[in-house]
Every structure is written in structure tokens, then in C-alpha cells.
Amino acid sequence: MRTEDSPLQCMASISAASNNPGSLSPAVPSSSNRIGSLPHDVAVEVREWYQFDTVLSKDEAAWRDRYSFLLSRGYRLRSRYEPGWAPSWVNLDIDPAYCDDSIDMVLPMVLDAKRLSDGATVCIKRIDPKESTDEVKIAKYLSSVELTRDPKNHCVVIWDHFKDPIIPKVEFIVMRPLRRYADPEFGAVGEVVDFVTQLIEGMEFMHKHLVAHGDLTTQNIMMDARPILPSGWHFVAHNCTLDGVTPVSPLARIDYPVRYVIIDFDCSVRLSPGQPRLITNFGGRDGDPPEYKSRDPYDPFKIDVFTLGNVFFKDFYKVYEGLDFLAGLIDIMKAPNFRQRPDAEAAMKYWLNVRSHIDVGRARWRLQKRNETLGERVVYGAVAFAREGVHRMKHMLSGEGHRVYWS
Structure with missing residues (x-):
């Protein structure tokens, strides 16, 4: 397969x-x-x-059965999902x-398609909730014209939404294709600083509009990778260009900053103004928040603070050396008592203060993994040194100044 x-x-x-x-x-x-x-x-x-696979799986067949419907909505699925498809390579x-039609899918509820109006690749998500959720309502609310004008809004933008013609409770939403936020891996300290800033900013925005995400974990943080992959990438064979064969050659995000995007609101809750911020039965993949161990009501917004702090800890602080400036932020965001844990606004203020004391000259320092061997450090260091030399030469020839990442 x-x-x-x-x-x-x-x-x-x-x-x-x-x-x-x-x-x-x-x-x-x-x-x-x-x-x-x-x-x-x-x-x-x-x-x-x-x-x-020369025969579609059950999950794939569900998409094939909706091929004509999606076409009528303006979206063409890949040839693999056309009714009557036969593998192009068999004979x-x-x-x-x-062969592009040998590529199946990543997840059963998500598939790529071409938008007929302009030929752009889109991501279509099929939402078939086992339990009643406000995922679509919250996603559409955060995608409203008024809210998308705010640059601090890092929530995925919903381009289109419609009901399934076969199963009434099933809905579809259409979005921009996104990429896992750490693919390719981070390469410089400044990239981590930018990531932390954007994610706390996005969390603060949601909380300001009374939305608690509930599953603000690694799996639900993506990036708009167009700046580092301007020629695009295959939706499923993500290490390839659009043809599904040619390897991608991503640019460095330290030179071409990307925008990080928060997705999936199936665990989210939107409170009303003045509504008490204490609830139960809330949360997603991360089972680490201490309040889950108690049956007492807890603050859903503080859950987001903890789980995002856990992302900073597990995906960066534990993996790379030289990120000691994250230690204090992680400690306060993961405070065991949620009442002593800062809200998103306080976390942002704390982080901006920390960031202001980081030497801007460290922005282009290579991220060094804690488990690197001596040989790997020599090789990766040499590559980073050469890349930095090319970067400096380009700026000297162009007469441009160095980018300022934070102040």
C-alpha cells in the first residue's frame, strides 16, 4: 500500500x-x-x-461514492476515486x-482535490461525529470575515462547507492544504522563537473569543508551508512535489518564515460571555494535565495553556540543546494547580519579556539535537556554516540588511 x-x-x-x-x-x-x-x-x-492496492479500501470507497457530488460542488478528486477506476499500471x-493513482490517503476522513474554478489543490475533511460536537460551528465562527482580518488569528480558515448527500449528519469542510509543522525539521533557534510566539498568540486569540481548543497538541498544529515550498508538495506523498515522484527541496524557514495554523475543533468548546469557566469532560489526546485526575470542575482555557506548554517541552526543550530560555515559560504553563497557571494573555506577556532578553544574534544558530553523535555534530555544523556563508554573501551582494526576528 x-x-x-x-x-x-x-x-x-x-x-x-x-x-x-x-x-x-x-x-x-x-x-x-x-x-x-x-x-x-x-x-x-x-x-x-x-x-x-488495486482495489479501494472501505474508507476510499466512501469517497468514490461521493465523487460526482463533490464534482458538482466544484471539487475534483484524484483519478483513483473516479467511479469505475482501474489502476493505470496493471497492464x-x-x-x-x-503513477499518481497508486497513492491512496493519509487519514480516512481527509482527502485532497482540485478546485475547478482555479485548479488549486484543496483539503476536504469529512466530519462524521460519533457524538454531537460544535466542531463545524466553532471552525466557521473562527473563519468569519471579521475574525480572519486579525493577524493574531492562527485558526485554520474554512473556505467552504456543505452537508453530505448520503448521510445527513455528515458534513464536509474545505480548507487550504497544510503541512505538519515540524516537516521539515526546525534548523535554527530563531525558528523556535517564531513558533512559540505564533502559537501563544493563536491561543490568546481563541481565548479572547471564548473558544477553548481542548486538544492543542502536536497533531493539531500545522503550517502553511508555501514560503519554504513555493512549488508545492503532494498532499499524501508529502516529501515529493506535486507529481508525487520528485523529492522536495525545502527552503530554510529562518529565511522564509512560515505561518503556523491551529486545526481540528472537535474537542473545542465556545462559552458565552459571563458563563462560568469551570467544566468537566473536556480535553483531547494529552492526558498529562493534573486536573484530569480529579472529578472536580476545571478551567478549559487552562487546559490549553498546559497542553501547549507540553508541546514546547516535548517537541523542543527535550529534543534540542540551547533552548534554556524556554524553561521558565514551560514551568509556568505546566503549573500543576490550574488556578496558579497563567491564562493565555499572561503567558504571552511572560514570553514577550523572555524574548526581549534573547540575543538577536542567536536567531541563526543551528539547532543541535541532544542525542547527536560527535560525527553528526561535525557534519551538520559544517553544513550550517556553509549555508550561513551563502546567506551572508547573498545579503552583501543584494545590499539588504539582516532580518530582525524579535526585539
């Missing part, structure tokens, strides 16, 4: 699949130069070895890895 973790996602040849003993010889184009052409025996072996001597 071709999935986002498949070793074939970004192959230029079969031998490019890493950690795969007994990998096959590189693909050799035929005299017609047809990309992906293979000798017949090799093509057969490829199909047997990697077992590309041809072609490596399936070169």
Missing part, C-alpha cells in the same frame, strides 16, 4: 528506497523515455514486492510508484 510513510514516495528509482534490504535495480527508461518504464520481469516484481510495464 502506498501511504505517507511508504519508502516509495520520493523514489527516482527503486534503489532509492532506504532501509530496504534486497532493493531492486534502478528503473531504466525505455527507448520511448516513458517515465517509470521497467523491464517486464522487474515491473512484475515491483508490483508483487510493494503490493500496491503496463510501469513502476506503480510513478
Whole structure:
């Protein structure tokens, strides 16, 4: 099956699949130069070895059954989901890895499509709640024209929304394609500072509008990666360009800052003005907040503060060296007693004070993982030094000054 973790996602040849003993010889184009052409025996072996799906799964079939409906709404799914689809590689001597219709899906409720009006790639999410939630209402509220004008709003923008024609309780929302926020990995200290600033800013915005996210964890933080991947990327084979074959070459986000986006409001709650901020039965993946261990009511907004602090701790502070400036922020955001934990506004004030004391010259320092070997440090350090040299030379030739990341 071709999935986002498949070793074939970004192959230029079969031998490019890493950690795969007994990998096959590189693909050799035929005299017609047809990309992906293979000798017949090799093509057969490829199909047997990697077992590309020639029949849609149950989850995929649900999308196929809505192909015509989505087309009528202005969205065309990939050819794999057209009614009557037959795998393009079955009767041809072609490596399936070169065929876009060999790529299935990442998650059963999310799929990409082309918008007919302009050909842009969009992300369609199928919402089929097991329990009644306000996910769509809250997402649409945070996407209202008035709120999207605020630059502090880091919530995903909903472009379109409609009901399912088959199952009444199912709804669809359409959004911009986003990318996991740490893919590619962070490379410089300034990138972490920018991430922390944007996420606290986004949390403060939501709380200002009385929305507690409830699952403000790694999985629900994405990025608009267009600045570092201006040519785009494949929605499923995310390490490839739009063709699903060519490896992406991302730019450094320290030079091309991205915008981070908060998604998924299925665990969220929107309170009314003056409503007491103490509730129960609230929260998502992160089971660390101490108040979950008690049956007493707790503040849902303070849950967000804790879980976001946990993101800073687990994804950055524990992983990289040289981020000691995060320690105090993490400590207060993860205070065991939620009544002593700062709200989002106080957390932002604390962070801005910390940030003002960080030497701006550290912005371009390479992020060094705590578990790096000596050899890795030498190699990565040399690469970072060379990249910085190129950066400085470009700025000298262009006459531009250095970017100021914070003050």
C-alpha cells in the first residue's frame, strides 16, 4: 500500500528506497523515455514486492461514492476515486510508484482535490461525529470575515462547507492544504522563537473569543508551508512535489518564515460571555494535565495553556540543546494547580519579556539535537556554516540588511 510513510514516495528509482534490504535495480527508461518504464520481469516484481492496492479500501470507497457530488460542488478528486477506476499500471510495464493513482490517503476522513474554478489543490475533511460536537460551528465562527482580518488569528480558515448527500449528519469542510509543522525539521533557534510566539498568540486569540481548543497538541498544529515550498508538495506523498515522484527541496524557514495554523475543533468548546469557566469532560489526546485526575470542575482555557506548554517541552526543550530560555515559560504553563497557571494573555506577556532578553544574534544558530553523535555534530555544523556563508554573501551582494526576528 502506498501511504505517507511508504519508502516509495520520493523514489527516482527503486534503489532509492532506504532501509530496504534486497532493493531492486534502478528503473531504466525505455527507448520511448516513458517515465517509470521497467523491464517486464522487474515491473512484475515491483508490483508483487510493494503490493500496491488495486482495489479501494472501505474508507476510499466512501469517497468514490461521493465523487460526482463533490464534482458538482466544484471539487475534483484524484483519478483513483473516479467511479469505475482501474489502476493505470496493471497492464503496463510501469513502476506503480510513478503513477499518481497508486497513492491512496493519509487519514480516512481527509482527502485532497482540485478546485475547478482555479485548479488549486484543496483539503476536504469529512466530519462524521460519533457524538454531537460544535466542531463545524466553532471552525466557521473562527473563519468569519471579521475574525480572519486579525493577524493574531492562527485558526485554520474554512473556505467552504456543505452537508453530505448520503448521510445527513455528515458534513464536509474545505480548507487550504497544510503541512505538519515540524516537516521539515526546525534548523535554527530563531525558528523556535517564531513558533512559540505564533502559537501563544493563536491561543490568546481563541481565548479572547471564548473558544477553548481542548486538544492543542502536536497533531493539531500545522503550517502553511508555501514560503519554504513555493512549488508545492503532494498532499499524501508529502516529501515529493506535486507529481508525487520528485523529492522536495525545502527552503530554510529562518529565511522564509512560515505561518503556523491551529486545526481540528472537535474537542473545542465556545462559552458565552459571563458563563462560568469551570467544566468537566473536556480535553483531547494529552492526558498529562493534573486536573484530569480529579472529578472536580476545571478551567478549559487552562487546559490549553498546559497542553501547549507540553508541546514546547516535548517537541523542543527535550529534543534540542540551547533552548534554556524556554524553561521558565514551560514551568509556568505546566503549573500543576490550574488556578496558579497563567491564562493565555499572561503567558504571552511572560514570553514577550523572555524574548526581549534573547540575543538577536542567536536567531541563526543551528539547532543541535541532544542525542547527536560527535560525527553528526561535525557534519551538520559544517553544513550550517556553509549555508550561513551563502546567506551572508547573498545579503552583501543584494545590499539588504539582516532580518530582525524579535526585539
